[in-house]
Amino acid sequence: MNESDFIKQLTSKKHRERAFSKLLDLYQERLYWHIRKLVGTHENADDVLQNTFIRVYKSLPNFKQQSSLHTWMYKIAYNESMRLIEKEKKKSFSSLEDVSDKFLGDLEGDVFFDGDEAQLRLQKVLSQLPENQKKVFQMKYFDNLKFREISEILDSKESTIKTHYYGAVKFIENNITATSFIEKIKA
Amino acid sequence: MNSQNDNFSNRNTFDLNIERKHNTSLGLNTPENYFQKSKQSILEKTIHEKKGKVVSLYQNISLWSSVAVIALLIVLSVDRSVSFENEIAENDILISSMLTDDLSVDALVDDYINDELLTDAIFSE
Numbered sequence: 430m431n432e433s434d435f436i437k438q439l440t441s442k443k444h445r446e447r448a449f450s451k452l453l454d455l456y457q458e459r460l461y462w463h464i465r466k467l468v469g470t471h472e473n474a475d476d477v478l479q480n481t482f483i484r485v486y487k488s489l490p491n492f493k494q495q496s497s498l499h500t501w502m503y504k505i506a507y508n509e510s511m512r513l514i515e516k517e518k519k520k521s522f523s524s525l526e527d528v529s530d531k532f533l534g535d536l537e538g539d540v541f542f543d544g545d546e547a548q549l550r551l552q553k554v555l556s557q558l559p560e561n562q563k564k565v566f567q568m569k570y571f572d573n574l575k576f577r578e579i580s581e582i583l584d585s586k587e588s589t590i591k592t593h594y595y596g597a598v599k600f601i602e603n604n605i606t607a608t609s610f611i612e613k614i615k616a
Numbered sequence: 617m618n619s620q621n622d623n624f625s626n627r628n629t630f631d632l633n634i635e636r637k638h639n640t641s642l643g644l645n646t647p648e649n650y651f652q653k654s655k656q657s658i659l660e661k662t663i664h665e666k667k668g669k670v671v672s673l674y675q676n677i678s679l680w681s682s683v684a685v686i687a688l689l690i691v692l693s694v695d696r697s698v699s700f701e702n703e704i705a706e707n708d709i710l711i712s713s714m715l716t717d718d719l720s721v722d723a724l725v726d727d728y729i730n731d732e733l734l735t736d737a738i739f740s741e
């Protein structure tokens with residue numbers, strides 16, 4: 430089945446239930462991890478994931494297929510994550526340093542984070558990256574998204590996205606001693 | 617399926633790999649059976665969401681009770697405003713009498729008694 434047929438099923442009364450269930454099977458996990466890195470804790474990621482699929486469900490009849498379903502869903506997940514982050518920012522803090530400190534504080538306090546010293550070190554290095562570089566690096570390395578897809582999600586030029594990515598890789602190289610990880614991100 | 621969605625066919629491997637990567641590199645985990653529970657929760661909020669607005673009997677009773685109470689309050693307030701006006705008139709006389717000096721009141725009472733006596737005398741003849 431091609432993507433257009435799948436979208437037709439998602440918007441038809443007869444096939445909608447089965448198709449939406451399949452959509453969840455396909456995208457739930459990968460969108461969860463995409464969201465989790467942006468918002469930090471499992472609790473926040475769970476809220477955003479639910480909101481993302483509710484929005485997808487409501488917006489499907491208006492989906493014009495100007496981008497792929499894949500990119501469209503990541504974009505909705507990204508926007509929902511940013512909505513939560515903005516709300517949190519207004520509630521408790523304002524400066525960039527505070528954002529980074531709060532992110533790490535929340536992460537370490539999350540019962541579903543059991544990182545060892547090396548993993549926490551990587552999280553700290555990632556949180557020191559400029560926001561754009563961090564997002565691009567995470568989407569490319571952890572979410573396996575292509576540069577073109579990331580540029581669509583972030584509404585930015587592909588060349589800019591590549592610059593952010595290589596900038597992030599260089600920064601990580603200079604701040605992480607775990608050579609195995611460096612080899613992975615350079616591969 | 618086009619190349620943009622080549623992940624569709626190997627979902628299980630893809631999801632397993634992505635989970636492993638997040639766990640080993642970043643130390644991130646999820647609660648047990650989280651994705652199964654989350655899927656059910658999302659389906660309940662989307663596909664299985666009840667259609668239309670269901671108004672319960674309790675809500676109907678509450679609505680009509682509220683209407684009845686409001687109507688009763690309006691009736692009582694109109695009635696009370698009429699009787700209240702009478703009360704105000706009576707109160708005005710009492711208050712006025714308190715503010716009038718004793719000599720004037722005595723004169724008024726004398727005149728009234730004299731009139732009464734005169735009226736009785738005329739009718740008794």
